[in-house]
Amino acid sequence: MEFIDLPPLQKAAGSVRLPGSKSISNRVLLLAALAEGETLVEDLLDSDDTRVMRGAIVALGVKTMEEGKALRVFGCGGRFPKLKADIFVGNSGLSIRTLVPAIVTSLSGCADVDAEVRLSGVPRMHERPIGDLVDGLKQLGACVEWLGQEGYPPLALKPALLGAERVSVRGNVSSQFLTGLLQAAPLVARDKPLTIDVEGELISRPYVEITLNLMERFGVIVQREGWNRFVVPAAQRYVSPGRIAVEGDASTASYFLAAGALGGGPVRVVGAGRKSIQGDVKFADALATMGAEITWGDDWIEARAPTSGKLKAFDLDLNHIPDAAMTLAVAALFADGPSTLRNIGSWRVKETDRIAAMATELRKLGATVEEFPESITVTPPAGLNPAVIDTYEDHRVAMCFSLATLGGPYVRINDPRCVNKTFPEYFTTFAGIATPVPVVAIDGPSASGKGTVGALVARILGFEHLDSGALYRIVALAALRKGVALDDETSLASIAAALPARFEDGLVLLDGDDVTEAIRSEACSVGASRVAVLPAVRDALFWRQRSYRTGSGLVAEGRDMGSVIFPDAGVKIFLTASVEARAERRYKQLIDKGMAAKMDDLLKDLYERDARDSQRAVAPLKRGDDAVLLDTSGITVQQAVDFVIERASSLRN
Ligand SMILES: Nc1ncnc2c1ncn2[C@@H]1O[C@H](COP(=O)(O)OP(=O)(O)O)[C@@H](O)[C@H]1O
Numbered sequence: 001m002e003f004i005d006l007p008p009l010q011k012a013a014g015s016v017r018l019p020g021s022k023s024i025s026n027r028v029l030l031l032a033a034l035a036e037g038e039t040l041v042e043d044l045l046d047s048d049d050t051r052v053m054r055g056a057i058v059a060l061g062v063k064t065m066e067e068g069k070a071l072r073v074f075g076c077g078g079r080f081p082k083l084k085a086d087i088f089v090g091n092s093g094l095s096i097r098t099l100v101p102a103i104v105t106s107l108s109g110c111a112d113v114d115a116e117v118r119l120s121g122v123p124r125m126h127e128r129p130i131g132d133l134v135d136g137l138k139q140l141g142a143c144v145e146w147l148g149q150e151g152y153p154p155l156a157l158k159p160a161l162l163g164a165e166r167v168s169v170r171g172n173v174s175s176q177f178l179t180g181l182l183q184a185a186p187l188v189a190r191d192k193p194l195t196i197d198v199e200g201e202l203i204s205r206p207y208v209e210i211t212l213n214l215m216e217r218f219g220v221i222v223q224r225e226g227w228n229r230f231v232v233p234a235a236q237r238y239v240s241p242g243r244i245a246v247e248g249d250a251s252t253a254s255y256f257l258a259a260g261a262l263g264g265g266p267v268r269v270v271g272a273g274r275k276s277i278q279g280d281v282k283f284a285d286a287l288a289t290m291g292a293e294i295t296w297g298d299d300w301i302e303a304r305a306p307t308s309g310k311l312k313a314f315d316l317d318l319n320h321i322p323d324a325a326m327t328l329a330v331a332a333l334f335a336d337g338p339s340t341l342r343n344i345g346s347w348r349v350k351e352t353d354r355i356a357a358m359a360t361e362l363r364k365l366g367a368t369v370e371e372f373p374e375s376i377t378v379t380p381p382a383g384l385n386p387a388v389i390d391t392y393e394d395h396r397v398a399m400c401f402s403l404a405t406l407g408g409p410y411v412r413i414n415d416p417r418c419v420n421k422t423f424p425e426y427f428t429t430f431a432g433i434a435t436p437v438p439v440v441a442i443d444g445p446s447a448s449g450k451g452t453v454g455a456l457v458a459r460i461l462g463f464e465h466l467d468s469g470a471l472y473r474i475v476a477l478a479a480l481r482k483g484v485a486l487d488d489e490t491s492l493a494s495i496a497a498a499l500p501a502r503f504e505d506g507l508v509l510l511d512g513d514d515v516t517e518a519i520r521s522e523a524c525s526v527g528a529s530r531v532a533v534l535p536a537v538r539d540a541l542f543w544r545q546r547s548y549r550t551g552s553g554l555v556a557e558g559r560d561m562g563s564v565i566f567p568d569a570g571v572k573i574f575l576t577a578s579v580e581a582r583a584e585r586r587y588k589q590l591i592d593k594g595m596a597a598k599m600d601d602l603l604k605d606l607y608e609r610d611a612r613d614s615q616r617a618v619a620p621l622k623r624g625d626d627a628v629l630l631d632t633s634g635i636t637v638q639q640a641v642d643f644v645i646e647r648a649s650s651l652r653n
């Protein structure tokens with residue numbers, strides 16, 4: 001499984017230009033395709049879902065042409081020219097739910113009896129309901145055949161004359177059904193007006209407002225009576241506005257605004273603001289309810305943490321912003337008590353069952369989550385656990401969980417490419433406003449001075465200090481004490497996974513025993529280097545080592561700090577010295593501690609350990625291209641420390 005590891009963050013601040021709105025891009029593409037005249041679409045989002053829509057209109061015979069970053073769409077004037085097509089809609093709910101009604105209108109009165117348009121998607125798409133929409137279309141006279149399970153894609157559309165003046169559609173499963181009917185309505189209401197009645201409470205109304213707004217930009221006015229009846233007057237045609245610029249995506253804005261509120265800020269999103277037609281900008285109001293400071297501009301919004309430093313718990317009806325609400329579920333981890341997200345039943349039929357998915361993943365971070373049919377309550381833990389987040393092919397799960405890193409833990413996001421659905425550059429853009437807890441990684445062979453230099457550098461910078469070698473030494477000591485063989489990988493890995501060890505006030509404690517001296521014995525040195533070749537032991541210590549990355553920063557020393565454990569370390573040093581110099585140092589250290597030592601034995605041991613450390617298959621000791629070489633053979637400790645500090649000082653906040 002592909003994954004991306006996101007490091008713990010200290011803060012988030014900066015400015016982000018939002019990618020184009022998915023909701024607007026896909027509506028505009030379809031309306032421009034159906035309109036009379038050419039439309040130059042600017043700032044169009046380039047993502048999986050918009051490619052689905054672009055591919056579909058082209059498959060239906062509409063011509064498009066790229067002009068720099070813009071796309072020129074040559075409108076077909078209301079009827080798609082090509083009506084024999086197989087269209088793959090991936091997992092784009094909006095695409096299929098708006099394409100189907102539009103295609104059905106083109107098939108009305110089509111003389112070619114062989115005309116047929118088939119639409120199918122990924123397996124999850126075949127579990128997302130479309131029956132209510134098709135019921136509506138059938139009231140108009142459409143011919144729709146189910147190719148799989150009734151009520152779900154895939155389906156086939158065939159020629160049939162449309163003629164009714166009234167149609168009703170359910171509004172409480174997905175507002176996309178209504179959007180699809182509305183956009184196709186002027187193509188049906190040629191001679192007589194068409195009335196669309198909404199059964200049940202209409203959910204996600206702001207998305208319908210986007211639809212109405214864009215239809216108006218293309219010359220079609222809809223009369224709205226409350227939110228239950230929409231009348232499309234007769235004889236209206238879609239006419240290109242000539243040029244249209246797509247606003248920045250307000251749902252995407254939610255991740256960055258939340259980052260500002262949770263991570264200090266300010267974070268400004270540019271591309272959607274006070275004048276936006278997208279309901280999701282209201283997410284900023286929800287953040288304000290939590291105490292975040294929000295500032296609005298015409299086309300930008302800025303968020304920063306409350307001056308009190310602590311976000312407040314909330315209990316909100318989020319029916320109007322179902323997508324951005326997922327971001328709030330993660331923000332709830334940072335609140336001062338349990339928060340409830342209400343009226344989010346539509347989450348159950350999105351890319352995945354989002355209520356179940358969010359509950360499962362929030363629990364991995366340590367939260368207590370109560371799940372209800374249409375709401376969830378999130379109680380934050382005292383501190384967040386590091387977690388491996390599964391994403392269920394759901395871009396929003398991937399994006400919103402990146403925010404948990406602002407609470408201190410590492411977060412691994414599985415299958416991160418699912419963000420391609422709406423924002424392929426998400427993780428790079430997020431990294432652009434994020435300040436990770438800095439790391440100075442010092443790797444090198446035995447007695448090169450890592451421990452001595454590392455401890456001094458950590459003290460000067462005010463950073464934590466991780467002596468990773470000590471962890472391998474403790475595993476060896478625990479194994480020796482329990483009589484476990486040093487090549488029994490399974491038993492050693494379980495010892496490593498549950499190592500009852502602590503570092504306190506310069507002491508190393510194992511099961512409460514002071515083993516500071518004991519782990520420096522030659523038996524433990526050799527033992528450590530033997531257990532360290534075992535992959536299962538290294539895996540068992542992986543997250544434990546990462547958990548030291550907290551506070552203002554970390555100096556980590558060992559063999560694979562820069563290559564494996566902290567590959568994104570801001571400073572990487574490869575510390576070395578000649579074998580003779582190192583043997584002499586080790587000799588002196590042992591004698592000073594009153595321990596027995598023989599020069600010849602030490603030299604032999606160093607050669608053997610160097611060989612084992614650098615030749616092993618996993619995480620071998622090796623200077624990476626990105627590590628700075630420092631040979632300490634002929635320099636003092638102070639000089640070595642100065643060298644590292646000079647490179648690391650920029651990491652200090
Ligand atoms: N230039 C130097 N840099 C680091 N250590 C040095 C230097 N010169 C002498 N030493 C001594 O060498 C020893 C290095 O041991 P240590 O820090 O335990 O190394 P490591 O952690 O790499 O095994 C210490 O006793 C240290 O005082």
Ligand SMILES: Nc1ccn([C@@H]2O[C@H](COP(=O)(O)OP(=O)(O)O)[C@@H](O)[C@H]2O)c(=O)n1
Nearest residue numbers: 446447468469470472528529532558559560
């Ligand atoms: N990150 C690390 C640190 C230590 N080790 C192993 O653990 C042993 C003891 O590490 P150490 O850093 O305490 O050893 P010295 O350099 O102090 O002799 C080393 O010989 C390595 O084999 C490792 O494999 N990876």
